[in-house]
Amino acid sequence: xxxxxxKRKEAELARSxxxxxxxxxxxxxxxxxxxxxxxxxxxCGQREDAEEVAQETxxxxxxxxxxxxxxxxxxxxxxxxxxxxxxxxxxxxxFAPLQExxxxxxxxxxxxxxxxxxxxxxxxxxxxxxxxxxxxxxxEIERAIQALPEIYKSVVLLRDVEELSTEETARILxxxxxxxxxxxxxxxxxxxxxxxxxxxxxxxxxxQQ
Amino acid sequence: xxxxxxxxxxxxxxxxxxxYLDLELPExxxxxxxxxxxxxxxxxxFVESLRKTIQLVGRYHPGVVPQPLKDQSKExxxxxxxxxxxx
Numbered sequence: 001x002x003x004x005x006x007k008r009k010e011a012e013l014a015r016s017x018x019x020x021x022x023x024x025x026x027x028x029x030x031x032x033x034x035x036x037x038x039x040x041x042x043x044c045g046q047r048e049d050a051e052e053v054a055q056e057t058x059x060x061x062x063x064x065x066x067x068x069x070x071x072x073x074x075x076x077x078x079x080x081x082x083x084x085x086x087x088x089x090x091x092x093x094x095f096a097p098l099q100e101x102x103x104x105x106x107x108x109x110x111x112x113x114x115x116x117x118x119x120x121x122x123x124x125x126x127x128x129x130x131x132x133x134x135x136x137x138x139x140e141i142e143r144a145i146q147a148l149p150e151i152y153k154s155v156v157l158l159r160d161v162e163e164l165s166t167e168e169t170a171r172i173l174x175x176x177x178x179x180x181x182x183x184x185x186x187x188x189x190x191x192x193x194x195x196x197x198x199x200x201x202x203x204x205x206x207x208q209q
Numbered sequence: 210x211x212x213x214x215x216x217x218x219x220x221x222x223x224x225x226x227x228x229y230l231d232l233e234l235p236e237x238x239x240x241x242x243x244x245x246x247x248x249x250x251x252x253x254x255f256v257e258s259l260r261k262t263i264q265l266v267g268r269y270h271p272g273v274v275p276q277p278l279k280d281q282s283k284e285x286x287x288x289x290x291x292x293x294x295x296x
Contacts (some may be wrong), residue, residue, distance in 0.1 A: 020294050029286060037275040051275050055282055062289035107223060108255050124258045133268055143270045158265035160266045185227035192262040
């Protein structure tokens with residue numbers, strides 16, 4: 001996850017912020033500015049736009065602070081504001097064309113062998129389950145996320161990177177729960193396909209830690 | 210020659226794999242999925258690669274950080290915060 005601090009600590013920060021705690025202000029700004037910046041940078045790939053959205057989001061967050069009903073939900077609340085700020089910024093520029101992924105294209109392929117039908121898939125077993133990602137793999141994941149069509153990327157980032165729930169993601173993006181689930185699945189499948197191709201490359205040689 | 214992984218069962222369950230991994234499937238659908246996996250090694254292999262994808266994305270975080278916040282920008286945020294508190 002991208003968080004410098006977890007959701008529980010974020011809620012504590014939000015409560016302190018509401019009480020006028022100066023140290024909480026400093027920490028809240030540093031933490032959420034980085035989080036929003038990184039999310040927007042992955043969404044649009046433009047540093048300047050990401051910085052502008054982060055700044056304007058925080059301004060709106062502080063302006064509307066009294067409307068934060070439940071500090072436990074501060075992450076989802078901030079991202080909802082960030083999403084609106086992003087839309088405002090996008091109105092000033094050209095919208096990227098809406099691109100959709102077909103489920104059929106994300107289906108695995110298989111072939112008949114002497115031992116029956118086998119799926120064509122890389123060897124994923126060598127990938128470590130935890131620890132810091134090796135830089136080459138990290139860059140590959142970054143490229144794969146950035147290449148996702150926007151409607152899938154926004155859902156994947158909120159669900160799998162920011163660890164927000166399906167319901168929170170639906171509220172942030174103004175989507176139904178079913179649409180969030182469908183886009184999340186296609187986005188994940190597309191990432192899986194890209195990473196599978198990476199793991200199959202001869203120069204990757206399977207995954208060597 | 211390659212072709213799509215074409216079994217009707219596999220294709221039907223394929224659309225539900227994320228919900229399965231997120232533990233959001235109703236019990237009955239989950240049991241059906243597990244029964245299918247017991248007899249379909251290709252699907253097991255595939256769902257494992259999807260599970261690892263989700264896990265990798267969860268462990269990923271961007272290396273980029275924003276430029277240091279300018280004093281003027283921070284002051285604007287502080288004023289908004291103070292106004293919200295009724296200072």
